Amino acid sequence: MKMCSIQAGKYQVWVNMYNNCDPSIPTNWVITALHEGALVSPSFGQNPSHGVFPINAKSNKIDYSFTGATKVMEFTLTNVQHSSSAPFRKASAPLTESAKAKLIKANENIEK
Numbered sequence: 001m002k003m004c005s006i007q008a009g010k011y012q013v014w015v016n017m018y019n020n021c022d023p024s025i026p027t028n029w030v031i032t033a034l035h036e037g038a039l040v041s042p043s044f045g046q047n048p049s050h051g052v053f054p055i056n057a058k059s060n061k062i063d064y065s066f067t068g069a070t071k072v073m074e075f076t077l078t079n080v081q082h083s084s085s086a087p088f089r090k091a092s093a094p095l096t097e098s099a100k101a102k103l104i105k106a107n108e109n110i111e112k
Helices: 097-112
Strands: 007-013 028-032 049-053 072-077
Touching: 028 097, 049 072, 049 097
Parallel strands: none
Antiparallel strands: 007 072, 028 049
16 A cells, blocks of 8 residues: 655645547546545535536646636645655546446547
């Protein structure tokens, strides 16, 4: 298991359709914020948060201005112990049918 530490402070979570490989298929997104194995209580938005970039959503290769991105969550961590590292784990969930179709289409485009 990879070890890392996190700093106390305010965190913002944004989503963006950076590169839409196949605009004919909607793209689902899900964000879950955990700290020490528990859901973080957001001061803005919901946790977990989810949504869909609809069919024909345009690619949006944003820069640091976040123009076109959507803020979905904000939370503050205060009780963080800096002297120890907390385990980091990536949670995964089964792909939706539209996500599977988008990956297959992207792979077909790469093989061409």
